[in-house]
Amino acid sequence: MKRITSLLTALTIAAGIGSAALTAAIGAASAAPKKEFNIAWTIYVGWMPWPYAAEAGIVKKWADKYGITINVTQINDYVESINQYTAGKFDGVTVTNMDALTIPAAGGVDTTAIVMGDYSNGNDGIVLKKGKSLADIKGQTINIVELSVSHYLLARGLATVKLQEKDIKTVNTSDADIVAAFKSPDSTAVVTWNPQLMEVKAEPGAALVFDSSKIPGEIEDLLVIKTATLKDNPDLGKALVGIWYETIALMQDPGDKGKAAREAMAKLSGTDLAGFEAQLKTTRMYYTPTEAASFMSGAELPKIMDLVRTFCFEHNLLGDNVKSKDAIGIATPSGGVLGASTNVKLRFDASFMKMAAEGKM
Amino acid sequence: MRRVMNIAPAPGPRMLLALLPFVLVAFLYVLGSAERRAANPDDKLLPPVGELAETVRRLAAELDRRSGEVVLWVDTAASLRRLFLGLGIATLIGLVFGLAVGLLPVAGATLGPLVAVISMIPPMAILPVLFIVFGLGELSKVVLIVIGVAPFLIRDLALAVTALPREQMIKAQTLGASTWQLAIRVALPQVMPRLIEAVRLSLGPAFLFLIAAEAIASDVGLGYRIFLVRRYLAMDVILPYVAWITLLSYLMDFALARLARKAYPWAYVEERR
Numbered sequence: 001m002k003r004i005t006s007l008l009t010a011l012t013i014a015a016g017i018g019s020a021a022l023t024a025a026i027g028a029a030s031a032a033p034k035k036e037f038n039i040a041w042t043i044y045v046g047w048m049p050w051p052y053a054a055e056a057g058i059v060k061k062w063a064d065k066y067g068i069t070i071n072v073t074q075i076n077d078y079v080e081s082i083n084q085y086t087a088g089k090f091d092g093v094t095v096t097n098m099d100a101l102t103i104p105a106a107g108g109v110d111t112t113a114i115v116m117g118d119y120s121n122g123n124d125g126i127v128l129k130k131g132k133s134l135a136d137i138k139g140q141t142i143n144i145v146e147l148s149v150s151h152y153l154l155a156r157g158l159a160t161v162k163l164q165e166k167d168i169k170t171v172n173t174s175d176a177d178i179v180a181a182f183k184s185p186d187s188t189a190v191v192t193w194n195p196q197l198m199e200v201k202a203e204p205g206a207a208l209v210f211d212s213s214k215i216p217g218e219i220e221d222l223l224v225i226k227t228a229t230l231k232d233n234p235d236l237g238k239a240l241v242g243i244w245y246e247t248i249a250l251m252q253d254p255g256d257k258g259k260a261a262r263e264a265m266a267k268l269s270g271t272d273l274a275g276f277e278a279q280l281k282t283t284r285m286y287y288t289p290t291e292a293a294s295f296m297s298g299a300e301l302p303k304i305m306d307l308v309r310t311f312c313f314e315h316n317l318l319g320d321n322v323k324s325k326d327a328i329g330i331a332t333p334s335g336g337v338l339g340a341s342t343n344v345k346l347r348f349d350a351s352f353m354k355m356a357a358e359g360k361m
Numbered sequence: 362m363r364r365v366m367n368i369a370p371a372p373g374p375r376m377l378l379a380l381l382p383f384v385l386v387a388f389l390y391v392l393g394s395a396e397r398r399a400a401n402p403d404d405k406l407l408p409p410v411g412e413l414a415e416t417v418r419r420l421a422a423e424l425d426r427r428s429g430e431v432v433l434w435v436d437t438a439a440s441l442r443r444l445f446l447g448l449g450i451a452t453l454i455g456l457v458f459g460l461a462v463g464l465l466p467v468a469g470a471t472l473g474p475l476v477a478v479i480s481m482i483p484p485m486a487i488l489p490v491l492f493i494v495f496g497l498g499e500l501s502k503v504v505l506i507v508i509g510v511a512p513f514l515i516r517d518l519a520l521a522v523t524a525l526p527r528e529q530m531i532k533a534q535t536l537g538a539s540t541w542q543l544a545i546r547v548a549l550p551q552v553m554p555r556l557i558e559a560v561r562l563s564l565g566p567a568f569l570f571l572i573a574a575e576a577i578a579s580d581v582g583l584g585y586r587i588f589l590v591r592r593y594l595a596m597d598v599i600l601p602y603v604a605w606i607t608l609l610s611y612l613m614d615f616a617l618a619r620l621a622r623k624a625y626p627w628a629y630v631e632e633r634r
Binding site (some may be wrong): 083087102105108109143146169171172173174183184185186187310315316319343 | 367401402403404406416419426488489492493496497498576577578579580584588589591592593594595620
């Protein structure tokens with residue numbers, strides 16, 4: 001008995017030392033001046049410039065200019081990529097405005113959006129098998145990735161036809177399986193995003209009854225960076241914005257160079273040039289830093305973020321112990337701080353895009 | 362000479378030894394949680410124990426704001442129903458087909474290779490097919506468990522039947538037993554403990570298939586909740602759910618083990634203490 005007690009003590013001490021060493025190692029790693037940064041991305045039409053920039057050497061060119069290293073890593077699963085960022089594995093991630101609020105910001109990770117890439121202008125949609133207009137959705141069971149931007153789109157759509165969420169039933173369905181799900185006779189309605197939306201819409205008898213072009217600017221695709229990392233390394237922000245605008249200028253190029261770039265991006269996203277360009281049509285890209293910066297600094301953004309945070313709060317996405325939608329502060333260039341100014345966790349910072357617009361990179 | 366293999370702990374220290382790794386893991390968790398909280402007071406990855414307890418209380422005793430139900434119990438009931446249905450049907454199929462394949466050469470020749478081939482199909486790979494054939498409701502979830510578990514049970518039971526001593530079969534026949542009597546009175550009782558063992562081993566895969574099916578298309582269930590709240594990294598919900606699933610399957614495993622020893626004590630006389 002006594003021997004076992006002493007064994008227990010020894011093991012406890014060993015565990016203590018082990019974890020202390022671990023803490024020290026982590027502490028030391030973060031204390032050293034950071035030269036290497038990790039950015040995660042997932043497949044989505046508006047984010048494909050990132051892997052292409054890495055492949056074409058644009059990332060390295062800009063990183064070298066500022067004397068840093070930037071690793072651009074693909075994560076297969078979108079939510080997982082944001083979770084990894086929130087857990088601390090990445091310095092930046094490609095994310096929508098809503099998910100930036102509900103995952104990192106609600107998780108206490110102070111996050112800054114430095115690139116306003118695009119907004120969904122039809123990339124997200126509601127498709128019905130039975131019915132030709134959105135009002136027909138009443139009483140149907142809907143396959144949807146619950147609590148995602150699809151859910152937000154659905155809530156916004158329902159409001160336009162004076163319906164509420166209790167008038168319908170949602171079934172949480174993985175985005176990877178939503179196309180197969182819609183082929184099953186049980187499924188009569190789905191809400192999803194591209195490229196799945198293109199497949200679902202093409203089903204015989206399917207009708208697209210509402211899409212994100214009816215709520216322009218509300219589903220935004222961003223590049224976000226940890227605020228603290230950005231503050232300590234403004235060069236990282238400059239390099240990333242530099243990479244972005246060089247790459248999308250190439251993407252927009254009507255000539256052969258542009259076509260080659262778009263073809264490479266299409267391939268990286270698992271589709272062909274025609275499919276990629278079809279998705280680009282429903283994506284409102286901000287090709288120039290000037291218009292991106294003016295949208296981010298405009299009076300619309302605070303209104304949009306207010307709609308988004310209200311939805312998130314009503315669906316418990318900010319956490320169960322959050323008592324008001326004001327609990328998390330959102331800083332926008334034009335509207336000051338939305339919500340608690342003492343707890344700003346999501347910031348929109350147009351200054352880097354402005355620098356790019358002024359050619360100061 | 363005292364050898365390590367002969368040192369057996371008394372019941373008291375045995376309990377302590379069993380608890381030790383759990384205490385260690387809990388201890389590391391508390392340390393890690395405190396450390397992450399020190400760096401970020403809103404950290405969601407490793408919530409402190411107090412917060413976990415509060416979430417468990419809310420999940421198990423309060424009505425959910427969104428659905429108006431006490432989610433933990435509703436989820437557990439839905440998942441256990443699917444699990445018991447799936448495992449029950451798979452066990453029945455395993456028993457009937459296992460006996461037939463093991464005992465009747467004609468059945469073995471016809472079904473043996475088919476079962477062997479089916480058992481090699483990864484059920485997760487044919488999920489889209491299951492959706493289209495069985496729909497998105499309860500049926501496809503139960504079917505996934507059955508497809509995942511039944512072939513293993515059939516094969517295991519058939520092997521157990523073939524391993525029965527040939528002399529027994531001949532002796533029973535000389536005493537006038539029919540094929541039916543032989544199956545029910547000679548083979549069945551002898552393979553029952555093996556069937557229970559096989560079901561015990563299938564609990565893990567059955568839960569895996571259940572959670573996978575619920576993650577993909579569902580509106581209630583343990584797997585549904587985990588994959589839903591994963592969207593906003595609510596580890597304070599996920600960790601208790603994982604612990605709860607573990608506890609449930611541990612209890613089922615324990616109950617099956619006791620059942621086997623109670624009902625078929627002869628099969629365990631050789632068992633080491």
